[in-house]
Amino acid sequence: MSEKNQKTNSNQKTKQTQKQHNTAKNTAVKNKSNKPLNFKKKKTQQEAPSRRKNAGQNKNKKKASPVRIAFLGGLNEVGKNITLFEYKNDIILVDCGLAFPDEDMPGIDLVIPDFTYIEKNADKVRGIFITHGHEDHIGSLAYLLRNVNVPVYSTRLTNGLIECKLKEHGLFGSAKLNVVKAGETVKVGGFTVEFIHVNHSIPDAVGFAIKCEGGTVVHTGDFKIDSTPIDGGMIDISRFSELGKEGVLCMMADSTNAERPGYTESERKVGDSFELLFRKAQKRRIIVATFASNIHRVQQIINVAERFGRKVALSGRSLENVVAISAELGYLKVPDGILIKLDMINRYSDEQVVLITTGSQGEPMSALTRMALSDHRKVAIGPNDYVIISATPIPGNEKTVGRVVNELMKLGAEVVYEKMYDVHVSGHACREELKLMLSIVKPKYFIPVHGEQKHIQKHAELAMSIGIDKNNIILADNGTQVEICEDYIKAVANVPAGKVFVDGSGVGDVGSVVLRDRKHLAEDGIIIVVATLDGVTGELVSGPEVVSRGFVFVKESEELICDARDTAYETIMRCFDKNIRDWGAIKGRIRDDISRLMYERTKRSPMILPILMEI
Secondary structure, eight states: OOHHHHHHHHHHHHHHHHHHHHHHHHHHHHHHHHOOHHHHHHHHHHHHHHHHHHHHHHHHSOOOOOEEEEEEESBSBSSOOEEEEEETTEEEEEOOOOBOOOTTSTTOOEEEEOOHHHHHTGGGEEEEEOSOOOHHHHTTHHHHHTTOOOOEEEOHHHHHHHHHHHHHTTOTTTOOEEEOOTTOEEEETTEEEEEEEOBOSSTTOEEEEEEETTEEEEEOOSOBOOSSOTTSOOOOHHHHHHHHHHOOSEEEEEOTTTTSOSOOOOTHHHHHHHHHHHHHHTTSEEEEEOOTTOHHHHHHHHHHHHHTTOEEEEESHHHHHHHHHHHHHTSSOOOTTOEEOGGGGGGSOGGGEEEEESOTTOOTTSHHHHHHTTOOSSOOOOTTEEEEEOSOOOTTOHHHHHHHHHHHHHTTOEEEOGGGTTOOOOSSOOHHHHHHHHHHHOOSEEEEESBOHHHHHHHHHHHHHTTOOGGGBOOOOTTOEEEEOSSOEEEESOOOOOEEEEETTEESOSOHHHHHHHHHHHHHOEEEEEEEEOTTTOOEEEEEEEEEESSOOGGGOHHHHHHHHHHHHHHHHHHHHTTOOOHHHHHHHHHHHHHHHHHHHHSOOOEEEEEEEEO
16 A cells, blocks of 8 residues: 555544544533433432432431420510520520500509519520510510520610610619621520511611521511611511521511501601691691600601701600610701700790600500690690690500590690591501511411411411411410421410519519409498407407498498498407407408498498407
8 A cells, every 4th residue: 555545544534533522522512511311310320329328317317406486475465575485405585575554454554574484494595685676575674684684685776775774773784785787697505696677666676587406487576668768778678588598497477467458658658747737737836746766756757847947845754765865876867956855845936846745645644644634744735736646546545545635625735646647657567568578488387476366367367378388377375385396386385474563663562363452442442340359358349440442432321331330340249259269250250241231232342351459
């Protein structure tokens, strides 16, 4: 073969080899991009033993312990919010609020949660996390920290309000207060708590993502979705959505407005209403009653007052404290010279003054109530006053608010209240917002919180309407302890969770028996029977005397009082004749006989109090 033919054959082999190489390369690229079934199948067959091995390891892997959540307040009631989270040997608390007394609690100042379970497990408590600075979330903190002094974590404004409250109780120096910004996380024990910004009727409100080995629990706190908030910070919807994508074991959400359709109005709408009302007031003095902690509302009143050239005065100690703290921390922007002291309002004409006051719920000792009853030392209501009640009555307060409105009108003032104008918007989410939050968080389990039974049940119905299984929803009550893990949610053994009454400086010394006696006294009055007996012979030395208070007017019921005296005398004599010397038994018989007489004659049952003295 010639050299030329050898060279030609060599070139042909080279081209053939290159063609085979290119074909193989193209096939590889095709396999990489299109992933033919034989390629995937082959890979699956190769990896199958490894996967089976891992599956066996996962099966043998120890499951995480369940998370326990105990509700010590805030369910089937408005206020007193406090929730306990327990994982293994670690406990954290969310909120520590109080409730105000109702008509069935005469003489009671405050109602706080029962801390028995917390105090019993004090060595496990790692911290208290506060959602926002309202009284129903921070009000009982001072009473708990007296006995269980653990770190408290809250945002800047909430921390400032807590500081003020602890100073009043003399606990500020010993308290362990920590300021946390929205978006930051805190690790305590086996828990990691993430602060998430939400909108509410007070700045610096947050919800929590509570994480542990058992899973993630989202607690919204009190919230609404306000796209045009006064403080400029919209709720961090994107973070809630991210948590939903990561996987949320359980969600607990505010149920206060679960009955109300649609969306909650933006706080800015109230500002527009104030503009209209201030213009309508013309040359009259303006008095606005609102919640002391509603800093957004106070800011809007100040803004409108400045535009109308009016000075602003404050009435109510709680309001003065909140405004001072908020202004100091920069949450309230107060123009120079616009705030004046209450003592100075008489130096200005009515058209130059706006008075912001507490008492929007008709509280008996509030500034507005005292004004309505002409009992305020510095403010006298008259025909030239224009009163705006910028709040909706809390359920149960409708009568007290109505009474205040009536008294103000009797004094000649014009009163704007409830839905007459848009002078109030809620700080809580309505039905569509609640559904939106449930839809983006996508929890496996759901527990509606913060509200009465009707609110909680409506919220549960909303959860079912977006696809959450009924069996994955728990309707809890105060004292309920819920256990949650990937496989189940169930209520377990209850924990102590009653009401503790604060009366003056006494905490817990007034119980149900004392309250029952107070109501008995208030409803039927009292009859006191006083007699003196010989300590040796047991004979009657003097009396019995009968004294009545709150039962009948003695001067008009002398015959009844005389009959009561005779009945007591006869009862003591019978005891003496029967040789009964036990004074407890004698008192019991006097009580029974007088009580029977009074019911027969008046159909009333006053409290009977026998007093026997020995000489």
